[in-house]
Amino acid sequence: MIVRVQENLFDAGAELNSFAKNQPTVGAIVTFTGLVRDVAGGLQGMEIEHYPGMTAKAIEAIAADAQNRWSLADVLVIHRYGTLHATDPIMMVATASKHRADAFAAADFLMDYLKSRAPFWKKETTGDGASWVAAKDDDEEALNRWS
């Protein structure tokens, strides 16, 4: 399991390749990459705040839960904080498994939990000013799929 919480930009393609290279006996790699979406009127920037003492621990607990639920050879989670710009990658999840169903389910699960259970908060600045992104009811409901 690799968990990285970082301010720096990362290269999603390079991460996929180095993750895959370490999995010689695995047939299936699923990745999710979250990008800063440009919005109507133009996004001037996104600020991601996090809770440093809790973030890595919370992500590791979520990734360990995924490893208990599915047969995974490896899991990668990268999540950025700080100042981001339109089209930047925000975060990435990768799962490796012999079975594609496990790789898909685990990546989907990781995303649902990271969205609502890892201590990150997004603030978007547009021409209309800065505002905190609100959590969606959908995101909370998505967690029920896994219980």
Place this chain on the structure above:
Amino acid sequence: MIVRVQENLFDAGAELNSFAKNQPTVGAIVTFTGLVRDVAGGLQGMEIEHYPGMTAKAIEAIAADAQNRWSLADVLVIHRYGTLHATDPIMMVATASKHRADAFAAADFLMDYLKSRAPFWKKETTGDGASWVAAKDDDEEALNRWS
């Protein structure tokens, strides 16, 4: 929609990056990469046969079906044929959407259909000789999830 059926090796990371670069208003990219799995005793090679007149058409029909079912900004499918070696990428699917649930569902759907409905056949050569990979009942059942 981009569909490529090719003999040449491809770079999954570079494909992810160029796919993502073309999606400025999209937040979610999901990829599946299928790798040639090394087997116990050592895989000497994999031969993938396909039906040239049918392959691209079949994949395009599957990708169009995915685009009808979910809200997708773009879909990429790459599938190789010919001689492959252990740890080579065999194929890759990428989906881009504003909504992560759509990107995940569409990639999962594409894999199920490509597995059982695109005209490719794998033959593995190991120390024990060469044999055609058998289709799994699981793969056929997986299609029922989408009907």
Place this chain on the structure above:
Amino acid sequence: MDIMYFAWVRERIGLPKETVETQAATVSDLVAELVAREDRYAAAFADITALRVALDQELSDFDAPLAGVREVAFFPPMTGG
């Protein structure tokens, strides 16, 4: 009519493609004609449930009529992905 064979069907029959003259009304009728020809066809078509058929490059089934069809392909279940 062109007939194509893939994977182990091709190997058992010993060729990838052939052109036949046939009045077969359906795919099943065509299979019966081929099986009657030679043992290698009988071996390839021994278990029809293990095979798939495409008509003019679209998946079809063994009951389908052949009227107007130019290309028939026989192969085992696909194993792409």
Place this chain on the structure above:
Amino acid sequence: MDIMYFAWVRERIGLPKETVETQAATVSDLVAELVAREDRYAAAFADITALRVALDQELSDFDAPLAGVREVAFFPPMTGG
């Protein structure tokens, strides 16, 4: 006891962290003490259903006891991913 605030909770209260002396038995009791202090706390805690709480860096809830807890954090629902 250290109290931390994140996102708009931090902005409304006007500081990221403070250390308080408290005998509050539960998170709710602590919130009541803070709200009684100053308007900016009352504004931040006006709707408790819009908030989450972590005790010693684990998600918890407002009924949880504070005995032995060293760090309490208040924040809105997370929006990672």
